[in-house]
Amino acid sequence: xxxxxxxxxxxxxxxxxxxxxxxxxxxxxxxxxxxxxxxxxxxxxxxxxxxxxxxxxxxxxxxxxxxxxxxxxxxxxxxxxxxxxxxxxxxxxxxxxxxxxxxxxxxxxxxxxxxxxxxxxxxxxxxxxxxxxxxxxxxxxxxxxxxxxxxxxxxxxxxxxxxxxxxxxxxxxxxxxxxxxxxxxxxxxxxxxxxxxxxxxxxxxxxxxxxxxxxxxxxxxxxxxxxxxxxxxxxxxxxxxxxxxxxxxxxxxxxxxxxxxxxxxxxxxxxxxxxxxxxxxxxxxxxxxxxxxxxxxxxxxxxxxxxxxxxxxxxxxxxxxxxxxxxxxxxxxxxxxxxxxxxxxxxxxxxxxxxxxxxxxxxxxxxx
Amino acid sequence: xxxxxxxxxxxxxxxxxxxxxxxxxxxxxxxxxxxxxxxxxxxxxxxxxxxxxxxxxxxxxxxxxxxxxxxxxxxxxxxxxxxxxxxxxxxxxxxxxxxxxxxxxxxxxxxxxxxxxxxxxxxxxxxxxxxxxxxxxxxxxxxxxxxxxxxxxxxxxxxxxxxxxxxxxxxxxxxxxxxxxxxxxxxxxxxxxxxxxxxxxxxxxxxxxxxxxxxxxxxxxxxxxxxxxxxxxxxxxxxxxxxxxxxxxxxxxxxxxxxxxxxxxxxxxxxxxxxxxxxxxxxxxxxxxxxxxxxxxxxxxxxxxxxxxxxxxxxxxxxxxxxxxxxxxxxxxxxxxxxxxxxxxxxxxxxxxxxxxxxxxxxxxxxx
Numbered sequence: 001x002x003x004x005x006x007x008x009x010x011x012x013x014x015x016x017x018x019x020x021x022x023x024x025x026x027x028x029x030x031x032x033x034x035x036x037x038x039x040x041x042x043x044x045x046x047x048x049x050x051x052x053x054x055x056x057x058x059x060x061x062x063x064x065x066x067x068x069x070x071x072x073x074x075x076x077x078x079x080x081x082x083x084x085x086x087x088x089x090x091x092x093x094x095x096x097x098x099x100x101x102x103x104x105x106x107x108x109x110x111x112x113x114x115x116x117x118x119x120x121x122x123x124x125x126x127x128x129x130x131x132x133x134x135x136x137x138x139x140x141x142x143x144x145x146x147x148x149x150x151x152x153x154x155x156x157x158x159x160x161x162x163x164x165x166x167x168x169x170x171x172x173x174x175x176x177x178x179x180x181x182x183x184x185x186x187x188x189x190x191x192x193x194x195x196x197x198x199x200x201x202x203x204x205x206x207x208x209x210x211x212x213x214x215x216x217x218x219x220x221x222x223x224x225x226x227x228x229x230x231x232x233x234x235x236x237x238x239x240x241x242x243x244x245x246x247x248x249x250x251x252x253x254x255x256x257x258x259x260x261x262x263x264x265x266x267x268x269x270x271x272x273x274x275x276x277x278x279x280x281x282x283x284x285x286x287x288x289x290x291x292x293x294x295x296x297x298x299x300x301x302x303x304x305x306x307x308x309x310x311x312x313x314x315x316x317x318x319x320x321x322x323x324x325x326x327x328x329x330x331x332x333x334x335x336x337x338x339x340x341x342x343x344x345x346x347x348x349x350x351x352x353x354x355x356x357x358x359x360x361x362x363x364x365x366x367x368x
Numbered sequence: 369x370x371x372x373x374x375x376x377x378x379x380x381x382x383x384x385x386x387x388x389x390x391x392x393x394x395x396x397x398x399x400x401x402x403x404x405x406x407x408x409x410x411x412x413x414x415x416x417x418x419x420x421x422x423x424x425x426x427x428x429x430x431x432x433x434x435x436x437x438x439x440x441x442x443x444x445x446x447x448x449x450x451x452x453x454x455x456x457x458x459x460x461x462x463x464x465x466x467x468x469x470x471x472x473x474x475x476x477x478x479x480x481x482x483x484x485x486x487x488x489x490x491x492x493x494x495x496x497x498x499x500x501x502x503x504x505x506x507x508x509x510x511x512x513x514x515x516x517x518x519x520x521x522x523x524x525x526x527x528x529x530x531x532x533x534x535x536x537x538x539x540x541x542x543x544x545x546x547x548x549x550x551x552x553x554x555x556x557x558x559x560x561x562x563x564x565x566x567x568x569x570x571x572x573x574x575x576x577x578x579x580x581x582x583x584x585x586x587x588x589x590x591x592x593x594x595x596x597x598x599x600x601x602x603x604x605x606x607x608x609x610x611x612x613x614x615x616x617x618x619x620x621x622x623x624x625x626x627x628x629x630x631x632x633x634x635x636x637x638x639x640x641x642x643x644x645x646x647x648x649x650x651x652x653x654x655x656x657x658x659x660x661x662x663x664x665x666x667x668x669x670x671x672x673x674x675x676x677x678x679x680x681x682x683x684x685x686x687x688x689x690x691x692x693x694x695x696x697x698x699x700x701x702x703x704x705x706x707x708x709x710x711x712x713x714x715x716x717x718x719x720x721x722x723x724x725x726x727x728x729x730x731x732x733x734x735x736x
Contacts, residue, residue: 052553056553056557114513115509115513139559142483143559146553147552147556149517149548150552150553152517152520153546153548154545157546170528170534174525174528177525180517180521181517181518185420187514188424188514189421189423191510195503209420
């Protein structure tokens with residue numbers, strides 16, 4: 001769906017589309033709507049930044065291009081859907097909050113790509129690589145640290161300027177702060193595990209504050225702002241937790257096993273960096289001594305060849321670790337769906353979430 | 369003053385000390401009080417972090433040690449004094465806000481040291497260097513990015529949990545968000561100017577959002593929370609702006625001209641990195657072609673020797689640029705003092721600020 005939507009009251013259309021479209025078509029529709037708002041936001045931001053200093057204007061342009069690259073806005077769509085689930089409608093104010101959620105999400109991605117030394121993101125350069133031609137690597141890295149910070153604070157600023165009751169926004173600001181320190185603590189563990197062999201419990205500690213934390217932030221933001229019944233918060237939080245685990249495990253499987261065509265950049269980067277996704281942690285448990293040693297040598301090697309990556313994939317599959325990780329992802333997906341059904345959200349929100357979760361769960365079959 | 373102060377109601381003692389002590393003795397007294405609170409805060413934080421994962425507990429311990437290193441807590445003391453200036457008293461809640469301000473300040477310092485590749489901070493290792501023995505440089509750098517983020521969000525979290533009216537805390541959260549993006553935009557310019565020759569206007573754009581922005585955040589936080597008369601905000605903001613410029617220029621002069629004993633680490637790092645403090649920007653204007661070219665060669669050299677740093681200092685002094693920068697710092701100091709006098713703050717707050725500003729202004733004489 002490439003039609004440009006005007007920033008106008010199309011909130012009843014959104015409800016209608018949610019009822020009539022499949023989850024993936026709705027995501028496309030929603031993404032197009034939100035992207036118009038993000039585009040407008042960055043035009044204004046770049047103008048203000050340019051008045052401050054032309055170079056900051058150009059950094060803001062880069063950030064706009066980075067955020068607006070083709071992708072699905074699942075994070076902020078979860079906020080919208082949790083809101084719609086209890087309000088049975090959406091409004092302009094919650095769409096502003098969704099813009100803030102995307103800035104929050106991308107502030108995390110900018111730092112994530114930087115520390116993982118990833119060169120690409122969604123078919124374009126990683127943010128810290130956008131400046132390497134004109135300046136140098138150090139400059140790009142510094143700018144990525146600082147501009148990630150700018151985006152986080154801009155997310156907060158958008159949030160507090162929306163028209164919701166201050167009491168509610170206060171709770172969302174608290175949630176956002178907590179979500180941000182959780183995801184950053186999780187990132188430190190993710191980095192630590194490149195140097196160590198995490199146990200299942202270590203991995204769980206890390207994963208409990210990664211995508212699980214992101215979905216808690218996005219879904220609870222919607223629930224708080226719509227003033228959902230208090231007893232629903234616990235359900236939403238549990239559902240978000242299971243969605244997070246399920247998606248995280250799947251995302252890591254994609255990162256190791258997807259084709260470049262599926263992934264938008266070569267997969268296997270986790271192996272090159274010696275990261276420890278769940279399917280690798282399981283391999284430590286399940287593989288024979290010889291194969292475990294072989295995997296360990298690949299993960300700690302200074303230089304990893306394509307053949308090594310392929311061999312690592314074989315080891316992970318042969319011992320049953322890939323299958324075990326898939327099973328765990330599916331179990332979380334099932335629990336998430338059960339809990340979503342328990343909530344008192346309306347049927348269109350429930351069916352969106354359930355269809356999205358099912359899709360992720362089923363997509364595990366693609367990676368063999 | 370090394371006595372350990374218990375966390376108890378000593379708020380009337382603080383007012384009394386403010387009246388009876390000189391600004392530097394009061395700063396020592398205040399620092400000791402706040403450090404007890406910071407210590408208690410980090411003990412609790414490390415305990416919670418340790419329950420999440422022992423390694424995150426140890427990172428939190430490192431952060432506590434880093435923040436509690438000997439130093440003067442001018443940032444948060446400005447918040448306390450602005451509050452006292454209108455309330456004629458302090459209370460436990462504003463001291464909690466001061467703790468948040470120190471976390472905010474240090475989240476910025478952690479990223480600043482990282483991007484400036486500084487190895488030391490206040491006589492100890494820079495935060496990103498604390499992990500290089502056990503792990504490696506990349507690990508320390510990643511941890512510094514993520515833990516700087518943790519501290520910023522913890523600052524927000526402390527703030528929203530204090531007992532002030534939500535409306536006021538809302539305004540402070542907005543101020544903190546704005547302060548954070550401003551300082552990060554300024555940091556990008558500071559980095560950019562390592563690659564370029566900034567004009568005076570460029571330098572002013574950068575400096576307007578560095579220390580000037582920090583003092584706006586710290587002083588306005590106090591003024592907002594005490595519900596100072598609305599017309600005072602403009603004065604406080606202007607005063608903070610001039611204090612910021614004055615301190616920034618002085619701080620940069622120290623960075624180039626102080627002895628290692630005065631500075632706690634070798635000075636001249638700005639020259640090695642090719643940074644462009646005001647005294648260098650003035651040198652571009654004032655020095656003869658030959659000397660300007662010589663300075664430019666030193667600033668862009670891959671390897672800078674002690675002799676080069678000494679030669680750069682001579683050039684900056686000989687053309688009058690050092691003196692011109694000092695004059696500008698003193699002018700800002702004078703304006704700041706005039707504006708402080710115009711406010712309706714009580715006399716002890718006024719005399720603290722004025723004495724502090726005078727001290728900084730006079731200290732310019734030390735660097736010749």
